[in-house]
Amino acid sequence: MGKQPKDTHLYLRLLRYVRPYWRLFVVSVLAMIIVAATDPALASLLKPMLDGAFVEKDPETIRIIPLFLIGIFLLRGIATFIGGASLHWVANKVIMDVRNDMFNRLLILPSRYYDQHNSGALISRFTYDVTQIRDASTTAITISIRDSLSVIGLLGWMLYINWKLTLLCLICAPVITFIVSVIRKRLRKMGRKVQASMGDINHILNESIQNHKLVKLFNGQIHESQRFYDANNNNRKFMMKFAIAAVASSPSVQLITAVVLALVVYIATLQASAGAITVGEFGSFIAAMVMIMTPVKRLVALNEHLQKGLAACESIFELLDQPPERDAGSSRAQRIKGDIEFRGLSFRYNPDDRKALSNVSLHIRPGETVALVGQSGSGKTTIASLIPAFYPVTEGEIRLDGVDIRDYTLASLRANIALVSQDVALFNDTLRNNIAYGGMKNATDEQVRHAAEVAHAWEFIEKMPEGLNTVIGEKGQRLSGGQRQRLAIARAILKDAPVLILDEATSSLDTESEHHIQEALDTIRQGRTCIIIAHRLSTIENADRILVIDQGQVVEAGTHDELISNEGAYARLHRTNFAGTVH
Numbered sequence: 001m002g003k004q005p006k007d008t009h010l011y012l013r014l015l016r017y018v019r020p021y022w023r024l025f026v027v028s029v030l031a032m033i034i035v036a037a038t039d040p041a042l043a044s045l046l047k048p049m050l051d052g053a054f055v056e057k058d059p060e061t062i063r064i065i066p067l068f069l070i071g072i073f074l075l076r077g078i079a080t081f082i083g084g085a086s087l088h089w090v091a092n093k094v095i096m097d098v099r100n101d102m103f104n105r106l107l108i109l110p111s112r113y114y115d116q117h118n119s120g121a122l123i124s125r126f127t128y129d130v131t132q133i134r135d136a137s138t139t140a141i142t143i144s145i146r147d148s149l150s151v152i153g154l155l156g157w158m159l160y161i162n163w164k165l166t167l168l169c170l171i172c173a174p175v176i177t178f179i180v181s182v183i184r185k186r187l188r189k190m191g192r193k194v195q196a197s198m199g200d201i202n203h204i205l206n207e208s209i210q211n212h213k214l215v216k217l218f219n220g221q222i223h224e225s226q227r228f229y230d231a232n233n234n235n236r237k238f239m240m241k242f243a244i245a246a247v248a249s250s251p252s253v254q255l256i257t258a259v260v261l262a263l264v265v266y267i268a269t270l271q272a273s274a275g276a277i278t279v280g281e282f283g284s285f286i287a288a289m290v291m292i293m294t295p296v297k298r299l300v301a302l303n304e305h306l307q308k309g310l311a312a313c314e315s316i317f318e319l320l321d322q323p324p325e326r327d328a329g330s331s332r333a334q335r336i337k338g339d340i341e342f343r344g345l346s347f348r349y350n351p352d353d354r355k356a357l358s359n360v361s362l363h364i365r366p367g368e369t370v371a372l373v374g375q376s377g378s379g380k381t382t383i384a385s386l387i388p389a390f391y392p393v394t395e396g397e398i399r400l401d402g403v404d405i406r407d408y409t410l411a412s413l414r415a416n417i418a419l420v421s422q423d424v425a426l427f428n429d430t431l432r433n434n435i436a437y438g439g440m441k442n443a444t445d446e447q448v449r450h451a452a453e454v455a456h457a458w459e460f461i462e463k464m465p466e467g468l469n470t471v472i473g474e475k476g477q478r479l480s481g482g483q484r485q486r487l488a489i490a491r492a493i494l495k496d497a498p499v500l501i502l503d504e505a506t507s508s509l510d511t512e513s514e515h516h517i518q519e520a521l522d523t524i525r526q527g528r529t530c531i532i533i534a535h536r537l538s539t540i541e542n543a544d545r546i547l548v549i550d551q552g553q554v555v556e557a558g559t560h561d562e563l564i565s566n567e568g569a570y571a572r573l574h575r576t577n578f579a580g581t582v583h
Contacts, residue, residue: 031083051280120203136309191311338529
């Protein structure tokens with residue numbers, strides 16, 4: 001009992017996307033009503049055609065009936081074209097609007113959501129699930145209106161000719177309803193599994209494309225081929241189960257209808273023999289009964305599209321209902337000084353996880369360069385992720401210029417922070433658009449070039465075939481690792497933010513590139529608060545302070561010389577990594 005209201009709620013919510021285009025949708029519905037009206041009109045023509053033309057041989061009827069036939073089919077053709085064209089326009093607009101809403105929601109979801117969902121499943125919602133709502137959102141309504149009216153019109157004509165035979169036909173309605181109800185549940189269940197299996201296919205495909213070099217290098221083709229085969233085969237199995245349930249309904253309904261039709265033909269023949277029904281009435285009744293099977297069959301098959309669409313709606317609205325990043329701050333940070341203070345900060349990525357940070361308290365003064373070093377997983381990158389509020393602070397607080405960062409609006413907080421990480425984020429766009437990204441898109445070419453020069457990126461940009469207008473490929477695949485990082489540094493330079501976070505920012509650079517970048521970093525650090533996370537030793541040595549992080553806590557703090565002389569955790573890291581890199 002609880003299923004139907006939920007389906008109704010999902011469907012009504014989906015129809016909200018049709019509402020802006022109601023005028024064209026009404027045109028489509030009206031066209032379908034005209035098409036529906038032609039069905040009983042055709043059946044009704046058989047009576048005068050058989051009785052008047054063939055039995056009575058009336059010349060007037062012989063001339064008029066062909067003209068009526070042409071007129072009906074002409075009207076039917078025009079209405080079908082208008083209805084179909086307008087319906088497709090509305091359906092495609094609905095799909096576009098839903099995709100836009102999904103993407104806009106995706107842009108404001110918290111980082112934790114991305115941590116918990118693989119990209120393949122998310123992409124599948126855009127590429128597969130959305131297309132499943134096409135028929136449910138528009139076609140289902142117009143078909144149900146057209147075919148329902150066709151059935152009503154044909155039944156009305158049948159009742160007019162012979163109400164007893166018509167009532168006999170209606171005995172199959174409860175049986176058909178029961179079959180549709182049983183199959184509906186099966187279709188919904190298989191529809192969900194088909195969507196999940198499509199997510200698995202997209203996930204494996206996405207991973208294999210992104211890691212194609214790793215797959216080749218470690219001879220992983222057989223392993224990846226088997227993974228894809230298994231996911232693809234699961235999708236095939238669920239598609240077949242869905243298809244079997246879908247196709248089972250039609251022959252079941254047709255068999256029931258055929259039995260009733262045979263019974264009606266037998267009784268009508270007896271009535272015709274007794275003179276209770278004319279040849280024209282008999283022919284028109286049988287024609288209406290045969291014609292009614294087509295819209296009934298479509299109405300039964302419509303359940304397949306509805307269940308696919310409603311299963312897709314569940315997936316789509318689950319994404320749209322995800323709460324966005326918490327942005328409850330009311331203060332708008334202008335250009336801040338860069339005073340950062342952690343007060344008793346503890347943090348878990350998930351409630352059941354161990355603490356990534358535990359009671360961290362530290363103060364970074366404006367313009368100070370602080371390096372964070374420690375073993376992998378010690379909590380360095382977590383600190384960098386909390387300052388721009390990628391994750392919400394749950395225990396303790398982070399204060400920026402004396403104000404809790406939760407009191408700032410997210411946009412104004414992040415406008416004051418620039419981040420360069422080891423995993424460089426680049427887009428399949430031009431060099432210029434990757435440097436002057438987002439809020440910096442209106443930067444002049446001179447400003448972009450200056451940022452590239454300071455980051456020592458101009459030396460390879462000017463050699464590119466189209467300079468700043470060169471498209472760099474997905475994730476910057478046309479660039480080397482060092483070039484990608486210099487591009488990211490140029491982007492940070494152009495932003496000119498008072499807080500600069502460098503997370504392994506020079507890890508992929510060769511010695512010569514690192515020397516250039518070091519000069520650039522020394523320049524851009526002036527007047528900025530700079531947090532450097534565990535990158536090369538030369539940068540760490542130049543920091544104003546070095547903080548050693550271990551198991552989510554600050555265990556040592558001081559300058560390079562002070563920490564070396566203390567013979568503590570930093571000194572051990574230094575000896576272990578004397579070749580030049582601290583991890």
